[in-house]
Amino acid sequence: MSIWNTMFHLCLLLLSSPLATANLEGDALYAVRRAVKDPDNVLQSWDPTLVDPCTWFHVTCDGDGRVTRLDLGNAKLSGRLVPELGKLHRLQYLELYMNNLEGPIPEELGALNSLVSLDLYHNNLTGTIPPSLSTLSNLRFLRLNGNRLTGRIPRELTKLGSLKIFDVSNNDLCGTIPTSGSFSKFTEESFKNNPKLEGPELMGFVRYDVGGCK
Incomplete structure (x- = not known):
């Protein structure tokens, strides 16, 4: 096997590792932090230099280190929802109620196949309800x-x-x-x-x- 093939397979292995997944999910969460104003600094622990987002406040993970829950209800956040949220593929609970979020609901939320609860109530969201939410076959609560x-x-x-x-x-x-x-x-x-x-x-x-x- 040539050195190029070896490097290629090594890259694939790294990309499929739990560490790489944690990085991808951490990047997605940090995109949320960049997109909102946070007057009470509830997202202060969301530090991109810390590889594992499971150590961040208001984030819950499963045994594999994958993000399963975001609890940011009534956190005085303002700004917009970001499409990067759709990369949290094991997310079950997205709790962003009673904030001051505005703009549209990203259609990318339709990629959250594990989602059980989507709570976006009491914000200032505009636009239409994305038809892509119809793919969330496990969804029980849509508020x-x-x-x-x-x-x-x-x-x-x-x-x-x-x-x-x-x-x-x-x-x-x-x-x-x-x-x-x-x-x-x-x-x-x-x-x-x-x-x-x-x-x-x-x-x-x-x-x-x-x-x-x-």
């Missing part, structure tokens, strides 16, 4: 209430058979409410205070022509 989200509720989300709690109340969504799949069991509380939203569960609310809903 996006109390933001400024617009557009339709993606019909693709009805494929989420494990979904137990869905809340998009207090946004600016439009169109009609899906009623198939897991959505058949959600009450009007999940959708209230979206004046442009209509559907069987909201018959008593003001109805709008949804032809122009995007």
Whole structure:
């Protein structure tokens, strides 16, 4: 085997090692830190010179050293969500509720196949709900209430058979409410205070022509 083949296989081995994975996940988390303002310094321990992000506060890892949970609810963070979050492939709980985050929900969150809970409620998020979230087959809790989200509720989300709690109340969504799949069991509380939203569960609310809903 030539020296080049040897070096190539060594590089592949290094890239597949737990240390390399920790570096990739650490880079993703540090991208979060760079994208937000943190007046209370809750992310102070998120130091890129420390290889293992499992030592950082508000981060939980499994036995393999992979990030499974981010607990940053009510942390006074402002700024934007970053697409790099989609690289945390074993993440089960993404808790970013009650902050001042703005901008869109990254479609890359649809790559978080292990995600059980996505809590982004009570922020200032805008844009539409990404249809890519429909790939999160393990998702049980999806709470996006109390933001400024617009557009339709993606019909693709009805494929989420494990979904137990869905809340998009207090946004600016439009169109009609899906009623198939897991959505058949959600009450009007999940959708209230979206004046442009209509559907069987909201018959008593003001109805709008949804032809122009995007």
